[in-house]
Amino acid sequence: MQGDSGDTIAAISTPPGRGGIGIVRVSGPAVPDIAVRICGRQPEPRRAVSARFRNLAGEIIDEGLALYFPAPRSFTGEHVLELHGHGGAVVMDMLLATVLESGARLARPGEFSQRAFLNDKMDLAQAEAVADLIDSASRAAALSAQRTLQGEFSRRINEVVDALVGLRTYVEGAIDFPEEEIDFLTEGALGERIEGILGQLEAVQAEAVQGCLLREGMTVVIAGAPNVGKSSLLNRLARRDSAIVTEVPGTTRDVLREYIHLDGLPLKVVDTAGLRATRDRVEREGIARAKSEISTADVVLAMVDDREENDAAVGALLADFSDGPDFMLVRNKIDLSGGAAGVCSAPFGTEFRISAKTGAGLEVLVDALKAAVGYRNAAEGSFTARRRHLEGIRAALEHGRAARAQCKQRPCGELIAEDLRQMQISLGEITGKFSSDDLLDRIFSTFCIGK
Ligand SMILES: Nc1nc2c(ncn2[C@@H]2O[C@H](COP(=O)(O)OP(=O)(O)OP(=O)(O)O)[C@@H](O)[C@H]2O)c(=O)[nH]1
Numbered sequence: 001m002q003g004d005s006g007d008t009i010a011a012i013s014t015p016p017g018r019g020g021i022g023i024v025r026v027s028g029p030a031v032p033d034i035a036v037r038i039c040g041r042q043p044e045p046r047r048a049v050s051a052r053f054r055n056l057a058g059e060i061i062d063e064g065l066a067l068y069f070p071a072p073r074s075f076t077g078e079h080v081l082e083l084h085g086h087g088g089a090v091v092m093d094m095l096l097a098t099v100l101e102s103g104a105r106l107a108r109p110g111e112f113s114q115r116a117f118l119n120d121k122m123d124l125a126q127a128e129a130v131a132d133l134i135d136s137a138s139r140a141a142a143l144s145a146q147r148t149l150q151g152e153f154s155r156r157i158n159e160v161v162d163a164l165v166g167l168r169t170y171v172e173g174a175i176d177f178p179e180e181e182i183d184f185l186t187e188g189a190l191g192e193r194i195e196g197i198l199g200q201l202e203a204v205q206a207e208a209v210q211g212c213l214l215r216e217g218m219t220v221v222i223a224g225a226p227n228v229g230k231s232s233l234l235n236r237l238a239r240r241d242s243a244i245v246t247e248v249p250g251t252t253r254d255v256l257r258e259y260i261h262l263d264g265l266p267l268k269v270v271d272t273a274g275l276r277a278t279r280d281r282v283e284r285e286g287i288a289r290a291k292s293e294i295s296t297a298d299v300v301l302a303m304v305d306d307r308e309e310n311d312a313a314v315g316a317l318l319a320d321f322s323d324g325p326d327f328m329l330v331r332n333k334i335d336l337s338g339g340a341a342g343v344c345s346a347p348f349g350t351e352f353r354i355s356a357k358t359g360a361g362l363e364v365l366v367d368a369l370k371a372a373v374g375y376r377n378a379a380e381g382s383f384t385a386r387r388r389h390l391e392g393i394r395a396a397l398e399h400g401r402a403a404r405a406q407c408k409q410r411p412c413g414e415l416i417a418e419d420l421r422q423m424q425i426s427l428g429e430i431t432g433k434f435s436s437d438d439l440l441d442r443i444f445s446t447f448c449i450g451k
């Protein structure tokens with residue numbers, strides 16, 4: 001990864017296709033020269049200046065606005081030039097080609113954001129929030145991405161880091177004075193301070209989980225024996241006739257996906273082929289695919305026919321998922337069995353009784369689905385977060401809990417200090433303080449060009 005401002009980068013920053021306006025963005029040291037070549041003069045800083053854009057042969061290729069932001073007061077922290085022209089593909093290509101011929105090179109995906117990060121214009125969580133804001137699929141997701149972009153998430157993480165730095169100073173100070181070390185470590189204050197930091201971080205974690213769910217949603221796979229009503233449930237949840245439903249066992253042979261929103265929570269519902277032993281080649285392939293979906297699901301709805309007296313069928317079904325993802329047992333067709341709708345506890349865990357045909361018991365099931373992943377309705381006030389962030393928080397909590405456990409046993413200053421140090425590193429990866437170049441390259445390369 002280069003943050004070397006040696007080269008100047010350029011890209012079309014508006015989406016491809018036709019539009020009223022198209023923007024070419026340029027960043028780097030050659031910007032003043034490029035501005036003079038194309039606009040004939042250097043535009044006044046931070047003012048929209050009307051200009052004719054010329055190619056190197058001196059022909060006018062477009063007319064529009066030029067915006068010049070001298071370093072360091074710009075998005076990237078470098079000299080930035082924006083050329084607002086007419087948004088046609090050919091016009092934009094000519095404008096970009098001229099910029100490239102004038103000394104810039106084509107920007108890689110996310111490279112503008114990467115430079116903003118390297119020049120301390122924003123931290124990593126904020127840079128990611130730019131991408132999340134652009135990609136957000138719902139109003140709630142956009143609002144929470146905006147909060148992260150404003151620095152809310154990083155501020156909360158940094159509060160924990162500040163408390164942690166204070167504590168590390170205290171512990172490492174104690175190690176330097178061995179005769180007082182034991183007093184320091186056993187007097188109880190240390191344990192309490194670690195406890196306090198853990199509590200603070202757990203609160204951040206709870207909100208980050210909401211943000212991550214808003215962004216990434218969750219995958220729910222419906223699985224079970226043939227004919228129990230899996231496709232009927234998919235159609236109910238999707239509110240349309242997406243899957244073929246018939247009384248023939250083995251109707252569904254392929255994997256079907258529907259994307260729905262439950263109070264702002266994006267949900268991918270997957271319908272699968274009924275699980276059974278079969279000689280049919282197509283059905284066998286369908287069952288293999290069903291099993292692979294099950295293994296990557298966040299939650300599996302394991303469905304049985306409520307009229308099935310024999311609980312062995314349930315046991316056999318669940319055995320398939322024994323060390324897999326979370327599952328919820330759904331007993332369907334209560335309109336036929338006469339069972340009461342709702343939730344009850346059973347030998348195999350919690351059971352939901354529903355009728356995919358009448359819709360009875362569905363509301364309880366949907367609420368339980370949201371609860372299973374820790375989603376609160378319309379997660380106002382949360383900030384956007386990625387699985388990467390949750391992983392960082394989880395690792396930090398693990399080190400923090402190890403330090404707490406140390407305190408309770410026979411405390412060893414060095415071990416506690418090391419756990420606290422690791423905890424700080426894990427948190428630093430979220431905001432980009434301790435991130436490797438590799439990780440940064442991977443993150444920014446998923447952004448689109450011109451961002
Ligand atoms: N009475 C009643 N019939 C249901 C209910 N759910 C599904 N059915 C019927 O059961 C039959 C099978 O339903 P499907 O949804 O195709 O079942 P499936 O589990 O997808 O079956 P396969 O794709 O073969 O694995 C159809 O005739 C449905 O109309 C229910 O709650 N009550």
Ligand SMILES: [Mg+2]
Nearest residue numbers: 230231251252
């Ligand atoms: Mg089906």
